[in-house]
Amino acid sequence: MTNKRIILGALIAACFVAALTIAVFAPAEQTLGNAAKVVYVHAGLIFVSMCLVTVVGIMGLLYLITGRDIFYKWAKPAKRVTLIFWGIYLISGIAAMWLAWGGMIWQEPRMLLGFSIFILLIAIYILATTVHAPKLVSLFNVIMGASVWLLLSQVPAILHPTTRPINNSSSLWIKLSTLAILVLFAVAAALSVVLSKDFEQKT
Numbered sequence: 001m002t003n004k005r006i007i008l009g010a011l012i013a014a015c016f017v018a019a020l021t022i023a024v025f026a027p028a029e030q031t032l033g034n035a036a037k038v039v040y041v042h043a044g045l046i047f048v049s050m051c052l053v054t055v056v057g058i059m060g061l062l063y064l065i066t067g068r069d070i071f072y073k074w075a076k077p078a079k080r081v082t083l084i085f086w087g088i089y090l091i092s093g094i095a096a097m098w099l100a101w102g103g104m105i106w107q108e109p110r111m112l113l114g115f116s117i118f119i120l121l122i123a124i125y126i127l128a129t130t131v132h133a134p135k136l137v138s139l140f141n142v143i144m145g146a147s148v149w150l151l152l153s154q155v156p157a158i159l160h161p162t163t164r165p166i167n168n169s170s171s172l173w174i175k176l177s178t179l180a181i182l183v184l185f186a187v188a189a190a191l192s193v194v195l196s197k198d199f200e201q202k203t
């Protein structure tokens with residue numbers, strides 16, 4: 001393992017440790033209590049996961065427009081990292097449900113959509129790794145990037161709040177803690193893409 005990979009791995013781990021530490025010491029929320037600390041993590045993960053899907057979609061679109069291989073090549077590791085972050089987001093969602101509502105609520109449309117998108121992401125990833133069809137894969141990337149936002153905007157929320165309780169919170173520390181967690185996850189995601197690309201080039 002090269003020094004570059006060790007440094008990137010250490011930085012990614014540090015980002016996650018810092019984000020979780022902030023969540024532990026963040027203020028409890030009035031309604032959810034300490035369970036809200038898991039929600040802070042969950043909110044950061046879903047936002048970063050959505051951004052990753054969007055980046056993959058943009059790279060697919062840029063490849064279809066320009067035909068430049070650099071966009072297709074960077075879309076691969078970005079997609080791999082998207083799968084990892086989406087999986088962690090789903091785990092955090094399950095944890096948040098158990099702590100906030102006492103169990104897994106399968107009737108929650110947004111959670112079901114999250115699992116459905118995860119399965120679709122896996123299918124597209126398998127397609128990208130087994131079939132050398134850059135234009136087809138890029139087209140699927142574009143469709144996925146656009147459809148995720150469209151689906152989330154159309155799916156109703158039963159347990160998920162329809163407003164943004166963190167943004168509307170009167171606690172500045174809750175807002176700052178959530179923002180810090182989000183930024184740390186975003187940095188970890190960006191570094192993970194670079195690390196994944198490095199493994200792809202040198203293994």
